[in-house]
Amino acid sequence: xxEIDTKRLPAHIAIIMDGNGRWAKTRMLERVRxxxxxxxxxxxxxxxCRELGIKALSLYAFSEENxxxxxxxxxxxxxxxxxxxxxxxxxxxxxxxxxxxxxxIEKLPEKVRRLLYERMEESAAxxxxxxxxxxxxxxxEEIVDATVKIAELVKSGDLQPExxxxxxxxxxxxxxxxxxxxxxxxxxxxxxxxxxxxxxxAYAELDFPEVFWPDFSKEHLYEAIRRFQNRERRFGLxxxxxxKMKK
Numbered sequence: 001x002x003e004i005d006t007k008r009l010p011a012h013i014a015i016i017m018d019g020n021g022r023w024a025k026t027r028m029l030e031r032v033r034x035x036x037x038x039x040x041x042x043x044x045x046x047x048x049c050r051e052l053g054i055k056a057l058s059l060y061a062f063s064e065e066n067x068x069x070x071x072x073x074x075x076x077x078x079x080x081x082x083x084x085x086x087x088x089x090x091x092x093x094x095x096x097x098x099x100x101x102x103x104x105i106e107k108l109p110e111k112v113r114r115l116l117y118e119r120m121e122e123s124a125a126x127x128x129x130x131x132x133x134x135x136x137x138x139x140x141e142e143i144v145d146a147t148v149k150i151a152e153l154v155k156s157g158d159l160q161p162e163x164x165x166x167x168x169x170x171x172x173x174x175x176x177x178x179x180x181x182x183x184x185x186x187x188x189x190x191x192x193x194x195x196x197x198x199x200x201x202a203y204a205e206l207d208f209p210e211v212f213w214p215d216f217s218k219e220h221l222y223e224a225i226r227r228f229q230n231r232e233r234r235f236g237l238x239x240x241x242x243x244k245m246k247k
Contacts, residue, residue, distance in 0.1 A: 004052070004222055008229050010182030012056040013049060014197050014204070017042070019188030019212030032076040037214035039080055043088070046131060048218040050095055052225075056130040056178050060196050064104065064138045078109050081135070085115040092119060096128030102174035102197075103137030104145075132175055139198030146172040173199065180204070183228045185221075187213045205231055 017038055024034030042059065049057045062077060069077075092099055099119045108116065116133075149172040153159035159168070170176055181197055181204040189210035193201065207224045209216070 004225055005229055006053065009052060009054060010205075010225065010228055011054070011179045012058065012181045012183075012200075013054055013225075014058040014060070014181045014184045014201065015045065016060045016184070016186040016194060016196050017213040017216075018186055018190055020214060022188065023212035023214045031073055034212075034214055035073075035077060035080055039084060041214050041216045042084070043091070044218060045216065045221060046088075046091070046097070048221050050097065050129050054129060056132060058102070058132040058134060058178070058181070058197060058200075060134045060137070060194075062103075062135045062137070063194065064136055064141060067107070067136070078112055081108075082112050082115060085112070085119055089119065089122075092123050092131070093126070096126045097123060097131050098126040098129070099123045099131050099133070100175045100177070101133045101135055102142065103135040104141065105135060107136040130175075130178055132178060134196070137174075138195040140195055142174055142197075143199060145174070170199070183207060183224065185209065185224050187211055187216050187220075203233070205233065 020034035020038040021031040022034075023037065024031050027033075045059075046057065061081065066077070067074060091097070099116075101116055101120065105113060105116065116135075146169060150159065150164060150169065154161055154164075178200065180202070181200045184193070184196070184201050184204045185207045186192070186194075187209055189208060191208055193206070205228050207227055209220055209224060211220055
């Protein structure tokens with residue numbers, strides 16, 4: 001499919017959906033128009049990943065820092081999220097997508113939070129693809145929250161300090177069922193990860209297409225996957241070691 005090796009797909013793709021505001025600015029539009037067009041790109045990307053057979057897709061929808069944006073923009077973003085959760089119900093349930101969320105969800109407006117929990121509960125038995133919405137999220141806070149949970153277990157005597165391992169730590173992340181990120185994409189050409197899934201992207205391949213998120217198409221996704229497949233992933237080993245392992 002489009003020169004993609006379907007036997008070597010990234011199991012988990014994570015995307016920083018950047019450039020909505022700049023997309024709108026170049027068209028002399030209000031920033032909210034960029035976010036609205038960005039919602040269309042979300043639908044396109046989710047459908048493309050589902051059709052390819054990607055196991056997990058994480059989308060950086062709203063960071064903890066985004067709460068500091070102008071109030072009208074924050075309200076518009078919450079309204080768009082509410083609209084998405086209502087309108088995409090059939091897409092999620094009819095296509096075996098399991099919706100999950102990462103972040104300090106308790107900070108979301110009550111109506112949005114209720115809709116999010118409803119969709120998560122309705123899709124909990126689905127097994128086709130994880131769709132992870134990162135909301136009120138930063139990677140540092142995820143690590144802090146996981147650390148607090150582990151500290152509470154140690155304090156209660158249910159876990160000994162010497163029993164703490166990377167595997168134990170991962171079990172206390174927001175969505176521990178997700179596989180590690182294989183491919184992280186940030187649109188708009190910005191070369192930053194902005195605290196996105198810091199633990200999970202430890203060995204991810206990073207891709208920075210110079211396209212604003214509202215213009216991100218299926219073909220842009222395919223191009224990113226092709227670049228991913230053309231890289232040698234060594235995970236700390238040498239190329240020679242990998243070659244021997246493949247024999």
